Amino acid sequence: MRYALISDIHANLPALQAVLADITRRTEVGAAYHLGDLVGYAPWPNEVVDLLTDTGVAGVAGNYDSTVGTDYKHCGCRYEDPRQEELSHLSYAWTRQHVSPTTKTLLAGLPFRIDLLPQGGHLAGPRVVLVHGTPTLNTAYWTADRSDEFCMKMAGHAGAKAGDVIAFGHTHLPWHREIGGIHFVNTGSVGRPKDGDWRAGYVLLDVGAGEVGIEFVRVEYDIKTVMRAIRESELPDEFADYLRTGGRPTPVSSEATSGPPSLS
């Protein structure tokens, strides 16, 4: 079974449209799921939720989804400096003001976790566990430098064993590791990557009898339209530059596999 896993769309409708078109083109993909954070930072929260609903892409609650959905006091996001904290609060306030009652209800109703058993529920595995952050909290950051012990502790919480997969997002940085036969996959971000590559990112996951395959995919999208829409909205203009540089507004990394488009 081949799955497409998409995470951290963050109200970036053109990025989501490009990724869904790329997935549709791959006729071998059996199902697509999202790993949460549908809203925040860009001006299309309702349209993103509508498109996922219309295309039948189910998924789990990101921290942004569950905090908007429950009127929590902040988005549960991490910030590295006071300006980032200020921007984060501005985005959260804007998003809460602009989500429709229908969107808010849908965000509040997203499940915390989804389990997939591609060989059928009549067998013990393999199992694919989908969460946003970790199996314990959707606000916890599961970064690539986490220890093997941490990963195995999370596997214990998820009830995962050798041959299983735990897929998550939240950090916006894609990575994959296998420990004790368990695959840990951060799918990266569709709508707000932080690895220096502006293109939308997602994962193709193959799970069969005794085999797991993971492919990281990047897709170009109409970023100029997104940057213009952010600047024309009351969202901070900094969010446009953040997207253009793949989360590295100063200075742009030479590691980027595709340079940011030149924009006026």
Ligand SMILES: [Fe+2]
């Ligand atoms: Fe996110």
